[in-house]
Amino acid sequence: MTRPTIAITMGDPAGIGPEIIMKALAHPEVHAICQPLVVGDAGRLRQAGRIVGATIGVDSLADAGAAAFGMDAVQCVDLKCVPEDLPFGQLSPVAGETAYRCIAAAVEIVQAGQAQGICTAPLSKEALHAAGHKFPGHTEMLAHLTGTPEVSMMLVSPKLRVIHVTTHIGLIDAIARIEPGLVERVIARGHAVLVKAGIAEPKIGVCAINPHAGENGLFGHGEEAEKITPAVEACRAKGWDVRGPLPADTLFFLAGRGDYDMVVAMYHDQGHGPIKVLGLEAGVNITVGLPVIRTSVDHGTAFDIAGTGVADERSLIEALRQAVELAPKSQAA
Template sequence: MTRPTIAITMGDPAGIGPEVIMKALAQPQVQAICNALVIGDANRLRKAGQIVGVSLEVDALSDAKQANFASKAVQCVDLKLVPDDLPFGKVSATAGEAAYRYIEKAVQVVQAGLAQGICTAPLSKEALHAAGHKYPGHTELLAHLTGTPEVSMMLVSPKLRVIHVTTHIGLLDAIEKIEPGLVERVIARGHDVLVRAGVANPKIGVCAINPHAGENGLFGRGEEAAKIAPAVQACQRKGWDVRGPLPADTLFFLAGRGDFDMVVAMYHDQGHGPIKVLGLEAGVNITVGLPVIRTSVDHGTAFDIAGKGIADERSLIEALRQAVDLAPKNAA
């Protein structure tokens, strides 16, 4: 199979992104599955390589078209945005601006057909905001840059896939926002990405909002019947294997043992908690619904250990694997 090209954004250059990228790209398993094109800063990657003890050379490219994937060197579209003296582990507007520009360039590269997917190293929301880019995170930023009105966050660990109906809003706001049309669209996006990943007839479990799925109206204010059940029924009419609303605690147990291919969580912590308990070190964040494939590590910038050479690259490796799995199969 032809290896797809995956654009890897360097994330916040003051975080662990440069280190985990260099550690991951040194792995033969990564070199075997994709053509890696880093969007970032070549000197920062070289410095990170020295910190983590990786001997890879870095080729600084002015344009993605110059990439030579036959070379053993890391191919980096060098935006030259990071001062040599930028410290690791500190929030700065300079680093936030760089992180934004890496994402912007990666979208342009994919839209030009020079890569088949995007894999993102972590950025700092605080640094992003300090640079004047008021987005809650990667997901919303990518939606803006691609002109996509609605996307969903999916988290994947070795034992569990979870897609979220709502994410970065307060719990009261989340419950108010949930309605049958939104739930149905989220289920559909998850169903589509699983089918493209090779799961022919995905088994999808849908979480309730209230304990015990509302216990037939005993708990809550009828949210399950009003907000979730109609969406589940609409998906079932399409012939999909969708079940719910189910008590979240029971559903995550069943999904963890393999009874479901994906769980639909209603709000941020309902979905994030189980995923992070089961596999933060190999967790992957996938933005579902974009016109481009996007996966990400499921950890932050880890400023407390940035620049120390001890960051774990396993989540990035898994994110690259997922990007390859989801990339168009006719990639050149």
């Protein structure tokens, strides 16, 4: 099978993105499964390479078509947007602007057919906002850049897959936003990506909002019956194996032991907590519903250790694997 080209965005250049990219692309197994094309700043990657003691160099490319993939040098579409004296570990609008430009350029590369997926290193939401780009995160930015009206965040670890009905909004706002149509669309997006990944009849568990799934109205104000049950019933009417609303604490235990292929979480921390307990180094973030494949590390910019060379590249390697798994099937679909 032909190795897909995966566009790797550098993320916030003041964070650990440049370091984990240089570490990850020194692994031969990455090159065995894909053609990694970094979208960022070649000078910053070289700085990061010196910090981590990388033996691989960096080629500065004017465009994606000039890439010559191999183990000798990282292929970088060079946006030339990072000042040499930009410090690591400090929030800045310059770094936020760079992160935005990396994403925008990667979308153009994929849309032009020069790459089959995007894998993102972390950015700082605060730096992004300081640069004037008022997006809550990668997910919403990619939806805007691709003209996609609605997408979902899915987190994947070796033992658990979680898709979110709501993400970067407050808990009170999240509960207000949840409604049967939204829940049904999120379940449908999750079902579709699992089928494309080779799970013909996925088992999907849907979290309740309240403790004990509301205990028949004892907890909450009937949110389960009003907001979630109609969506579950609509999905079951399609012949899908969807169950819920279920108490979240029990559901995550059952999913972790393999009873479910995916959990539908109602809000950010309900889904993120269990995944992160299993280990940040193994977690991958997938944006579901975009016209392009996008995976990401499941950790932040780690400004506190940026520039020290100690950042762990394993989540990025796993995110690249997930992008490769999804890209060929999506092309064939």
